[in-house]
Amino acid sequence: MNNAREHILGRLRAAQTQAQARPVAVPMRQFDWTPAERLARFCERLEAVRGEVHRVGPDWRHRLFDLLRAKGVRTLLHGDHDPLGARPDLVWPDPQAVRLIPYLHPVEDWRGRLFEEVDAAFTSCRAGIAETGSLVLWPTPAEPRLMSLVPPIHVCLLDADFIYSTLAELMAAQGWARGMPTNALVITGPSKSADIEQTLTYGVHGPKQLIVFVASSF
Numbered sequence: 467m468n469n470a471r472e473h474i475l476g477r478l479r480a481a482q483t484q485a486q487a488r489p490v491a492v493p494m495r496q497f498d499w500t501p502a503e504r505l506a507r508f509c510e511r512l513e514a515v516r517g518e519v520h521r522v523g524p525d526w527r528h529r530l531f532d533l534l535r536a537k538g539v540r541t542l543l544h545g546d547h548d549p550l551g552a553r554p555d556l557v558w559p560d561p562q563a564v565r566l567i568p569y570l571h572p573v574e575d576w577r578g579r580l581f582e583e584v585d586a587a588f589t590s591c592r593a594g595i596a597e598t599g600s601l602v603l604w605p606t607p608a609e610p611r612l613m614s615l616v617p618p619i620h621v622c623l624l625d626a627d628f629i630y631s632t633l634a635e636l637m638a639a640q641g642w643a644r645g646m647p648t649n650a651l652v653i654t655g656p657s658k659s660a661d662i663e664q665t666l667t668y669g670v671h672g673p674k675q676l677i678v679f680v681a682s683s684f
Contacts, residue, residue, distance in 0.1 A: 494638075497597070497631040502684055504596040504629045509680070511599025515655030516668065518677045526679050530621065531559045533677070534586060543567045543580075543587040543617060545609035550588055573612060580612065586619035587673075593636050594629040594680075595652070601678065602636065603651040611649055620656075620673040626682035 499507065509519045522529055527550070534542060544550040546568045550557065558566055567584060589609055593602045601622055605611040614620050630636040633652065637643075657672030668674050 494634045495597070495632055496635070499596060499631055501626070501629070504631060505626050505680065505682060505684070507596040508594050508599055508629050511596070512655065512676075512678060513599070515599060516658075516676075517599065517655045518675065520677070520679050521682055522679045523681070526623070526681060527557045528559055530588070530679060531564060534564050534621075537586075537619070537675075539564055539585040539619065541565045541567055541583060541585045542621075543569055543584045543613060545569055545589065545606075545613065547608045548588065548590050549623065569608070569610065569613060573610075580616055584617045586621055587613040587617040588621045588623070589613050591622050591624050592628070593640070594624050594626075594678075595631075595633050595636060596629055597632045598654055600633070600652050600654040601676075602633075603653065604647045605649050605651065606647075611651065614651065614653065615672050618669065618673055619675045619677065620653075621677045621679065622653075623679045623681065626680050626684070629680075 505521075509521075512519055520529065520533070540563075542550075542564055544566060550566060558564075573580060589603065591601045591603050594600065595602065601624065603614060603622075605614075614622075630639060653676065656668050656674055656676040657670060658666055658668045659670040660666045661670075
């Protein structure tokens with residue numbers, strides 16, 4: 467019995483030693499779009515799913531402030547290390563009109579305020595996908611997933627230089643195979659669901675509005 471077992475295990479070990487890993491060829495959609503075409507496609511596809519897109523320049527903070535005021539937003543949550551986190555008093559027009567709230571504490575310490583007092587949240591993102599009008603976020607402790615999930619309005623700043631044609635192109639260009647976070651997010655438009663009587667409803671399990679500021683030099 468022992469001889470038979472050792473014989474079988476020996477054959478399995480030999481097979482594992484002899485086997486060589488071969489790369490798997492995965493077909494990937496490719497589009498010959500220029501940067502301007504990728505930007506136009508991204509905006510078109512995001513707006514088609516009720517996303518709101520604004521092309522902005524260096525004055526994007528003032529445009530964001532004006533937009534939030536027009537929407538009646540009184541509080542804006544932001545990460546401690548994002549473009550609004552460093553000396554917000556120097557970049558924000560009126561902290562009394564729209565109060566900036568940095569995400570500094572574990573959710574257990576301020577769950578009530580997060581769900582009841584925050585009108586909107588501002589995040590950065592890793593890239594955009596032109597084919598589907600999607601945003602790609604890699605949450606971090608400084609900018610956790612809750613920021614794009616809990617507040618009624620999610621505002622995101624996207625650099626147009628990081629808009630890729632497809633998700634596969636993005637993953638290859640940024641070397642995702644070398645390492646990824648535990649939670650990578652692909653967001654296409656505001657929260658929506660058709661689970662109840664097949665009726666499409668927005669804001670059921672996340673923000674009712676998705677606003678994307680695209681910083682572009684072209």
